[in-house]
Amino acid sequence: MLDSLLSILITGAMISALYALIAIGFTMIFGVGGVLNLAHGALIMAGAYVFVILNRDVIWESVALPRLLVFPLAVGVIGLASYGLYAGLVRYIEDDPVITFLATVVVATMTTEIALGIFGDQPYAYTVVRGQASIAGTSVSYNDLAGFVLSWIAIGLLWYYITQTDGGRSILAASMSERGAQLTGVDLHSVRTRTWLIAGGLAGLAGIFLGGDQAATPLMWLNPLALAFIIVVIGGIGSIKGSIIAAYLIGYTETLTVSMLGQSFRGILSLVILLVVLFLLPQGLYGREYVHE
């Protein structure tokens, strides 16, 4: 009993960190542009595929770069892809949140089709870090462990950036009032660029480790993104702190559900929690009323 509790604690901690990463990226974009970016899921998937393409010779015969090089490269590529999505599409329609929301859904669906067309529906497995360790009797793959550590490093850096630096604070400020940000000399273009780059990088990072855990498939993003939604809503849209706390709440709920009730019940308990939280706190744990200016 104690053993399995410990193993739940450890497994839950690993996976929750990735959920937090996804949720934070999603909530940042929402915070800043008022954009509910469903293409975030597509970026997660793209992260995994980019890693495969660069790291393994199964797609391009001649390319098989070392993992240490591929890792930052893939994160960077997804960051840029995210910015590209903003610069090439979202910025033209962001004045209408509904249209933007729909357009990003369409992008996600389209990207999935493209992945299906290119890679088919079979999974492409890869390893980010080989091997496994045993922590307190629970075996943990180095992949998950690395994912956990890097997620927390990323979250920590982001936290410092957002709360302790003017550049970061201006991202939050711009999320509340664009006009206000301009009046105080914030460069909105640079804020947006930074936000989409960071959010994309986070999605790429999460995608790489999710794929390393389970292999890259065209629909690998749907469930994590759904959980990220639950997390973001529970934590409060726009709040990073809320996302982290909710990610752990949901991560542990999921791990518990799976080990106590079985795979089939995944997500169900999380949704119940979501409904309870919303009933008590319609704005989530740390949310603020949704104002759009």
Place this chain on the structure above:
Amino acid sequence: MSERVRRIGRLRSTVRQTILLPSRRAAARVLSPIDRVLQPGANLFNRFLGSYVGEVTGLQLGLLVAALVALATVPMWAPLFVGNYMRTLAVACIWSIFAMGWDIQSGYTGYISFGHSALSAAAGYTTALLAVNLSPVPSFWVTIPVSILAALVLGLLIGLPSLRLSGPYFSLVTFVAVLLFYRLTIGFSETLGGENGFQAVEVFTWDFTERYYLMLVPMLLVAAALTVVARSNVGTVLVAIRENERAVSAAGLDPTKFKLWSFALSSITMGIGGVLLAHFGGNVDPTTFVVVDRSIEMIAMAVIGGMSSVLGPIGGAFLFVLLRDEILRLWFGHSTRWVMLWLLVLLVLVFARNGLFRWIWHAVGAVGGDRK
């Protein structure tokens, strides 16, 4: 931002000035005599129906009548085309109902739901469960109302808690709701049929012509009913809720009541569509009914047609289904077809965000000029 928006605005206005306006003017020259000829008909229409479904110009009436005639005579012309138009158009009728159902709730109130496929699924699954678990299987006259009721009940179950939430929260929760429905079908596969779903629903008929009319007639009835509602006070209040919910309460109107009502209307519509879809193919399974792709498709249809317009979503649904099942097939292979389809939807979102059919409707309406 403003600068970029301006740039695309400029692009839009150049396109408008050099291409759209001249061609519209030319079209207007050709069309305005027709408009004048049809005007007496329009006047008659406006006198008797105008206050219920909105006023039309001569040409708009002509367009409506032409579309109705075209729909009514499908079995006469569809065989002239290469393709399986009888089936495709029947499918388009069902999806028109879904798109309208989504629109009367999400399009009008601005509470964008990503979970509407769960509502049609509630109806479809109820039909299937009745067929599987009861013997003898009750008649249509029982299963259909019960299934629609089931959609309504689920709609209220989703609507009651989630309509308290503001816009984006509502969208995310409905998105999660539909994923949950999917998980439930898998998790409780003993009762809900799992991945395979059920093949137990009796198909109305496999005869293409009969089947087409069986889908067309309910679709037209739903369209008429929803148009009446949308053009009434209720429609006005729903739009007002989208624009400014506080102003609605200040007007002494209960926003919650109206939002729930729109959800109820929408659920009933989704229920009707769900029952039709179940009896159309006989199969009720997660991929056909539940998965979030189905919700996204109906949204895409409503949006490319023109949100909050009832008739727009019908146009959107027909366009979407025809492109997907017939037109794009002429040039593209299987996965490219979907990519092209979504690309076209994306183009409409960016360049004609108010919807193609709304744009056409207004353009046609403008032909007569300022006769009034």
Place this chain on the structure above:
Amino acid sequence: IGGGGDEGFTIGHLAPLENTQGIGSERSAELAAEEINEEGGIRDEDVEIVSANTRTDPSTAQDEASRLINQENVDLLVGTFSSEVSLNIMDMIAENNVPYIVTGSASPAIIENSTGSDYEANKNIFRSGPINSHFQAEAMGGYADYLSDHHGWNSFAYLADDAAWTDPFTNNLPGELESRGYDVVYESELSTGIDDFSTVMDDLESEDPDAVFRFFAHIIATDMLASWHQRQSEFGIEGIHVASMTPDFYELSQETATFETTSQSGAAGTTDITDKTLDFVDAYQSFTEGDDDAPDLPMYMGFNTYDAIYLYREAVEEAGTADYESDLDGIVDAMLGLEYTGTAGEISFYGEDDEYPHDVQEERGENDEITNFPITQWQPGGGLECVYPEQYRTADHVQPEWMG
């Protein structure tokens, strides 16, 4: 006005074309058509394959099948991979009387719901392979005997997709194994949406079977294989894993497929089941040369589809007509009279009064064990070998290096 018509013999092929099984099957159909045309076609008419992508979506499949029937006026339908798709289009196909040979899905319900429940209305429906999962379960019993003889494995675990096609396994296999004197220490059905195998692996390790029989068509268990290798769990992984039939699965899974087995019709061309088997594989490979999308091997569905087209040719030549609209009974009689040697084995169909009318008959060996259900194993170094049944065996089953 609709194509097809009276010139030529049109075969509609239904499969998910994002899936390598589907593509393998489609190429095999085209190969069969090309070969048959070189030999003068079917009843002197040129054969044309019209391919439709069913995805894994029953409604799309219904759309596509309807299109093939009504627009392309196909003379024969072959294919369909997942059971839910097959189940969902049968009604409509039965209505239209087009002969339809299932070549990809194994669920007994396909027969039970059609010819098994209303023979007259459904008699245009056949299955040329694989044998239905009811028989597959029995075949697994024979395979367990082999594993027991060879490695001394006597306790087994059972895992399956929570889906219709595995019901016969769930219902029969544990009993089958116990009746042969083995322990079944663990049984579980997994949600097809599973993406975390750690709990399952923990459970398996604590129950400590010698091997786990798992039946995965929806589930792609790459992740499970990876953790199997990483943890060096002390059991073999046997049964069916559809994803593992992909020729490059060994590579795609980063070699973690090593030691796992899966059964597949045609044994992936590793062995000469009949004298047609290897010729077909060769022909397939030269046919798909330079075709990047096609898998290197026809895969199980390819064998079955290829056979289905040839045997149908034989049936209509025999019947003297391919006109199902006027003489379906003649064609059905001819089908039932066939004893056709295909690439994946000897094919003959059960008759109207059998338990599974129009289903492919299982083949049985000397000890009455089922033999047309060969099992392949990925062996260290990436070689694919047929390990069961004995007469087709190219190599002995290898247990994971960390065991024993």
Place this chain on the structure above:
Amino acid sequence: MTLLEVDSLTKTFGGLVAVDDFSLSVERGEIVGLIGPNGSGKSTVFNCIMGLYDVTEGRIRFDGADITDDATHEVVNQGLSRVSQESNPIDSMSVADNIGLFTLPNSVFSLYGGASEAEIREYAARIDIEDDLDQMPSELPHADVRRLEIAKALATEPELLLLDEPFAGMNQAEIAELSAQIEGFREEGMTMVVVDHNMGGLMDLVDRVVVLNNGDFLAAGSPDAIAENERVQEAYLAGEGL
């Protein structure tokens, strides 16, 4: 006869006491001015009356009925209406439709109720924007947007009208005109409570002034008495209104 009775109203936000045990009663036919420094709780009192905020303590009665816990639309339907500090017209509807919305019955089954065009014109005419009926709110100058807000409130046929800073952003001429119109409403039998910082406009209009300071009642009396009240002078007026 007392029309509105606010009885020991307290409203707190977290630890902040925005309104503290405040009472106010308004007689039928009066115009009461409610003044006080910024943040003294005037708008909060209005919000509590209108059911926008949950009341922390105290009761509110209107025309004898307890409306403390009623939702906004219920309060409105009892005959109370408020013109808020910020204008919020519905931008996609014309001025006429904006007014029309406020006349619709609160029933999902009433498809075609509401005021006729002539009635809408009448509401608009009472505040002199009948010429703007076909315009969109965004095309109107600020003062007319404020008038539209008043017209909307009139369209609910209120017995009691709460006006939050009706004069803000208007010039002297406009203030004079608006004051005259408000006087007109009173003659038609309407009761009003007016909040404003513009003493010139307010003091001439009202019968009686109540002063709030930091959520507390500070003083009450005739405009002249208040203008001379030293505490009010110090807390708020700074020489104005004299």
Place this chain on the structure above:
Amino acid sequence: MTDTILEIDDINVYYGKSHALRGVSLSIEAGEIYGVIGPNGAGKTTMLNAVAGFTEYEGTIRYDGADLARVPPQQIVRDGLIYCTEDRDLFPYFSVHENLLMGAQFRDDRDGVRADLDVVYDLFPRLDDRREQEAETMSGGEQQMLAIGRALMSDPDVLMLDEPTLGLAPVIIQDIGDALEQLNQEEGLTIFLAEQNSTFALKHAERLSLIETGEIELAGTSAEFHDNEYVREAYVGVH
């Protein structure tokens, strides 16, 4: 004190078909308080928006010699031209204190920032009481104080104020007036003031313009405005 710091030269602004500013020109000297008055919808806000780069316009606007059309908005702010809008545009979920800090987010002189914070809190004790309250929940008048405070935190050379007295209590209006005069005299701050409240503008501005329906009808010194019959009647009123 005769350098022209801000020069608006013949600018026109259109909103669709409507011509909101028609050839408006004026110039502001460094160190003065310049007022623009006019009725509703005259175009005062439009003019300030054009200067701040929020509205497209025809014509030229020069600040400190540079053509503003070529300077990105954030640079305009860094160069000391600070705009305090009619809508206030606060950061609703930042506290009062964080809002003030944002005003100084581009400044490097920490001591200066700290000193300015004291100045603002001195000027508006109400803000001092409410340092941790979220801006959104402040009353209308409190928000107005915060908006002015935030603008001051940007260490402006020229401060553009759009209706700073809107919705403020008479006592506060008086305080603000005093503060503006003080900043103007002691720190040499140039103030460009758009006001509906003509009394306030006339009291504090040295020079003024009257703008009506997008055109400058009258320009002159405060004294000239006081004596002008039309201004007295239409804008100052009786009291």
